[in-house]
Amino acid sequence: MRTDTNDRRRFIEALEAWEWVTGASRPSTGLRVDQAIEEARHVWQRILDGETDSLSAVPSQDLPDVLHGLAAVISEADPRSEAAIDAVVRCFKAVDALVWPEDHFGEKSGLLSTFSYLVWRQARRTGLEAAREEWERRTVDLALSQPWVRDFLEIPAQRWSNQLTGCFFQDPVVVFAYRARLGVRINLLPVAAWREAIIAYDWMTQNPTPLLSNDERHYFLASFALTAGAGCKHCGDTNGAIDWLATAERHALQIIGSGEFRVRITFVRLSVAYERHQYDEVAARLPALLKDAEKVKSPVFSAKCRLLEAMNFKEMGEWERAMGAFERLLQSEGARMDPHVRALSKLSLAGIRSRRRDVEGALALVDDVSGILADSDIPPVRAHAQAVRGEILRDHGVLGGAIDSYRAAAHDYAQQGMASMAVYTALIAAETLLVANREAEAMSQLVALLPVVDELELVGEGVAIVGLLREAIRRSKADPETLRALKSLLSRSEMTQRHDS
Amino acid sequence: MALRALPGRSRGDTDTTRRSMSEAEMESFYQHIFLPLVRRATWRHHLSKEDARDVVQDAFLLAIKRIDAAKNPRSWLIQVVDHLATNHQRKLIRRRKLAAKWGPTGREPESLGAHPDED
Numbered sequence: 380m381r382t383d384t385n386d387r388r389r390f391i392e393a394l395e396a397w398e399w400v401t402g403a404s405r406p407s408t409g410l411r412v413d414q415a416i417e418e419a420r421h422v423w424q425r426i427l428d429g430e431t432d433s434l435s436a437v438p439s440q441d442l443p444d445v446l447h448g449l450a451a452v453i454s455e456a457d458p459r460s461e462a463a464i465d466a467v468v469r470c471f472k473a474v475d476a477l478v479w480p481e482d483h484f485g486e487k488s489g490l491l492s493t494f495s496y497l498v499w500r501q502a503r504r505t506g507l508e509a510a511r512e513e514w515e516r517r518t519v520d521l522a523l524s525q526p527w528v529r530d531f532l533e534i535p536a537q538r539w540s541n542q543l544t545g546c547f548f549q550d551p552v553v554v555f556a557y558r559a560r561l562g563v564r565i566n567l568l569p570v571a572a573w574r575e576a577i578i579a580y581d582w583m584t585q586n587p588t589p590l591l592s593n594d595e596r597h598y599f600l601a602s603f604a605l606t607a608g609a610g611c612k613h614c615g616d617t618n619g620a621i622d623w624l625a626t627a628e629r630h631a632l633q634i635i636g637s638g639e640f641r642v643r644i645t646f647v648r649l650s651v652a653y654e655r656h657q658y659d660e661v662a663a664r665l666p667a668l669l670k671d672a673e674k675v676k677s678p679v680f681s682a683k684c685r686l687l688e689a690m691n692f693k694e695m696g697e698w699e700r701a702m703g704a705f706e707r708l709l710q711s712e713g714a715r716m717d718p719h720v721r722a723l724s725k726l727s728l729a730g731i732r733s734r735r736r737d738v739e740g741a742l743a744l745v746d747d748v749s750g751i752l753a754d755s756d757i758p759p760v761r762a763h764a765q766a767v768r769g770e771i772l773r774d775h776g777v778l779g780g781a782i783d784s785y786r787a788a789a790h791d792y793a794q795q796g797m798a799s800m801a802v803y804t805a806l807i808a809a810e811t812l813l814v815a816n817r818e819a820e821a822m823s824q825l826v827a828l829l830p831v832v833d834e835l836e837l838v839g840e841g842v843a844i845v846g847l848l849r850e851a852i853r854r855s856k857a858d859p860e861t862l863r864a865l866k867s868l869l870s871r872s873e874m875t876q877r878h879d880s
Numbered sequence: 881m882a883l884r885a886l887p888g889r890s891r892g893d894t895d896t897t898r899r900s901m902s903e904a905e906m907e908s909f910y911q912h913i914f915l916p917l918v919r920r921a922t923w924r925h926h927l928s929k930e931d932a933r934d935v936v937q938d939a940f941l942l943a944i945k946r947i948d949a950a951k952n953p954r955s956w957l958i959q960v961v962d963h964l965a966t967n968h969q970r971k972l973i974r975r976r977k978l979a980a981k982w983g984p985t986g987r988e989p990e991s992l993g994a995h996p997d998e999d
Contacts, residue, residue, distance in 0.1 A: 408929040447923035481912040
């Protein structure tokens with residue numbers, strides 16, 4: 380603590396001294412921009428010509444400006460050949476090898492992240508998928524190694540000021556890191572990521588980003604729209620998802636080398652069709668997607684597509700094929716790399732085993748998933764695992780345990796803001812309560828769901844609630860308190876409808 | 881990266897703090913604090929070196945007044961430079977638009993293009 384205070388004091392003293400000495404003068408600022416760019420052009424040519432020590436001719440005091448200039452020259456040159464992209468990689472390596480004394484502001488890591496981003500961007504534009512995948516990871520790591528980038532990304536998008544966002548969103552590396560972070564968060568915290576993607580999308584459409592090229596701007600807009608679409612899908616809003624996917628496709632038209640991006644859009648589209656129970660459509664379009672997914676050269680993405688295929692087999696009742704597909708998937712590199720894919724595969728397999736009356740095998744798979752989640756917590760999958768456990772227990776008559784698991788799942792979904800999933804799971808819990816002859820509990824649980832169903836306009840769930848309530852009332856002496864609450868709620872709802880009409 | 885030129889004012893220095901800063905420390909400050917921030921404002925925000933210098937000097941003045949509350953002075957300073965540079969860039973864009981609309985030729989003056997340098 381004392382060291383920090385001393386360091387701060389010395390720093391402020393240095394600032395005061397600097398201001399005292401230079402306040403009325405104009406300290407030299409090194410190479411002019413045009414000089415740096417000219418020198419950078421020579422360096423770039425030497426690198427393209429294959430010179431190994433192309434930076435040695437640059438005087439050391441000019442080197443930082445020339446390197447910044449080199450990044451600008453490469454960005455503008457837009458090199459597309461493999462040889463030229465290799466030359467950008469050599470630039471990255473040359474910077475990486477430099478000793479940068481007293482780098483208080485992370486200038487070296489900033490330059491490295493810029494060169495890394497350029498390799499990624501050019502690989503993307505050229506369709507070099509393996510390089511794109513590798514340099515994507517590297518760029519994100521380098522961006523996050525800079526404390527101010529990390530600090531910005533820690534701020535929830537809801538709290539961004541226009542000024543702050545304007546500062547950070549001028550830098551493609553920062554937008555890139557933000558986009559990558561959203562891509563991870565969409566599986567962990569889908570509702571939060573979905574909202575943030577919409578805020579980022581809106582900000583970017585409403586504000587100029589003069590330092591991004593047209594291709595970059597549309598790439599990021601398409602990425603945010605795609606994340607928003609995936610978020611809608613996670614939250615059960617499939618219409619919203621389709622709208623956002625159309626927006627992503629519109630922006631993708633402006634992206635150079637948009638093949639990989641379109642494959643990702645198709646994947647989310649088919650996931651939405653799956654959520655809508657359009658299994659025949661998914662089955663018809665999956666072969667083409669799987670073929671394209673191989674070209675993306677991302678083991679995790681391929682695994683996600685294979686997971687969709689296996690889940691679709693399961694829903695179409697092709698259990699043998701589904702089991703084979705899940706077993707193969709669990710052996711794949713992508714599944715080994717991605718706990719999300721592993722966990723969902725095991726839960727789906729557990730569902731099939733349960734239907735084949737292998738309760739122990741099914742519950743063992745759910746326990747495996749608990750082990751996966753202990754290492755890497757994925758809240759929506761945790762909720763899903765509870766729901767699957769509930770389903771297995773219910774199918775085998777362990778009603779008390781099933782009700783507890785369903786309630787835990789509904790609670791976890793609600794905690795994640797996944798309201799429609801929470802309602803759906805709570806409905807099944809209420810149905811199970813009825814099966815267990817616990818009508819009064821079922822009724823109070825169903826009545827508690829009505830306001831959410833009303834607010835989210837979940838028509839299907841509303842109809843189910845009415846049906847279940849009717850059944851509960853028929854089978855029991857209804858609890859008078861519950862009936863009063865129901866009557867009051869229904870009359871309020873009726874009044875609202877009259878008012879709206 | 882040696883100090884090339886550090887023009888300064890020569891004043892009778894009576895302040896203890898200021899006297900305690902040696903030439904070597906001033907040079908180190910120039911090399912490791914001033915120049916990196918100027919380069920950041922220049923290359924990240926597309927300002928000319930002249931404008932970047934003004935932005936950094938303004939950031940230093942602000943820092944002298946307000947930096948006490950900051951946890952990490954360097955992190956704080958970099959944020960101030962980024963904010964001032966963004967504001968400066970917006971001003972340039974506004975001026976460029978006005979010049980394009982109301983200027984004598986109705987064309988954008990060259991000096992207001994990207995990365996101008998008037999040194």
